[in-house]
Amino acid sequence: MSLSLLIIDPDPVWVKSLMTFFLEKSFKTDDAYNGKDAQLLIYKNKYQVVILDLDIQNHSSFEVLRYIKLNSPDIKIIVTVKDALRITEIGITEFELKKLGASELLTKPFLPEFLLKTIENNYQIESWRDIKSNTDSKEAEEVKAGDEEFTRIKFENFFSGTTTIYDHYIRLGKNKFVKILHEGESFDSSSLAKYRDADLDYLYFKTTDRLTYINFTNELLKKIIGKKSTTIEKKVKFTQSVVDKYLEQVFSSGLRPSLVDEGKKVCENMYHLIEREPELNKFMKTYEEFNSMAYGHLFLVSFFSIITCKNMDWASSRTIEVVALGGLLHDIGKLKLPPSMRDKRPAQMNDDERKLYESHPKLGATMLNNFPSIPESVKQIVYQHHEWADGKGFPNNLNSIKIYPPAKIVILNNEYTTFITDKKLAPLAGLKEFIKDKSLFPKFDPTTMKALISGFMKDK
């Protein structure tokens, strides 16, 4: 699909180089060299993306930002600046620019490829809405492509609308795929049955479509959670599958404003699943097959944190969503650690590595400062998720009185989830073992502990 782009910049040489690049990539591209012309073009045409330089004159960049926010709030605005010092000279922060509506701030010079990647990350997320349904069904075709280009989902977790919004593949062998559904094709669930019957476990799509998948399935999930005919098990698995792909995206491409919004939607969905499903407690208690290993750590921390939070007297639905997002993003600071350290346990680290590791809560909270839409309370959870009630945690050795109450929920569930995953235990069996280990008790707030236990024991 071709995107419509407007480049607003006082430097004609720079504009021409970008235009040549984007025209080659089939973007519809317009140019403006001052703010007044830019506003006129925005008034007359429909753009999905605007690249706006901070130094444009005759209607300043701030006037243009305000104009877009007021008249065309759907436009993604990427602000560019001539060098890093310019921002300070102008006297504005990145945070303030984002409040004015900028999705991203890029410092020049950068390669057009980098800009393209930024645009795709910001725009692609909702592009499926424009896909037109096509009733002609196409033949399956064999495709040679690298395994590393694909993302997979289990057939059992596959849900679709009536139109296929991106190409779907099955994998025949190393670097060998068959495209079985084409973007835009109208979808009939029976068309997948033969592949499922052939004992294929996974359906594949290109990783470049993962953002589309996340946005689309988040919407679909909302509907499925409300459906009485879908089993709890299927709802939980589908939710986990969406969360899983969301986290893959965050941890491979970094957090971006559009992904923050998706994270909030993921948390709302998890909350609604737990809130609206009266049988969920029973499900958690009796579902022997619940294999903690099969669910991602971050998903489980978030999921159990919601259950715990629901049992705290002071928690509102807003707090629950904050706790869910804090649970999902608590380890985001690990992105700043060397990749070789990300999966290491502290016990396997040398002193220098441990010191670095203990900085990840602060690194995470600092990263989140770039996102005005992330509440301060989520940053506090991320910052404090390794503090213990006895003051022996890190990075600040806070004791119980100083730990932010919603953070106590994530602290407990982070430890509990690690415990049950390490011991390969189902949640209830794992909880029984966990509460037997009295040495863990000083770390946690007793009221929070009681709320987690009630989450499993209390029948609604």
Ligand SMILES: [Fe+2]
């Ligand atoms: Fe952590």
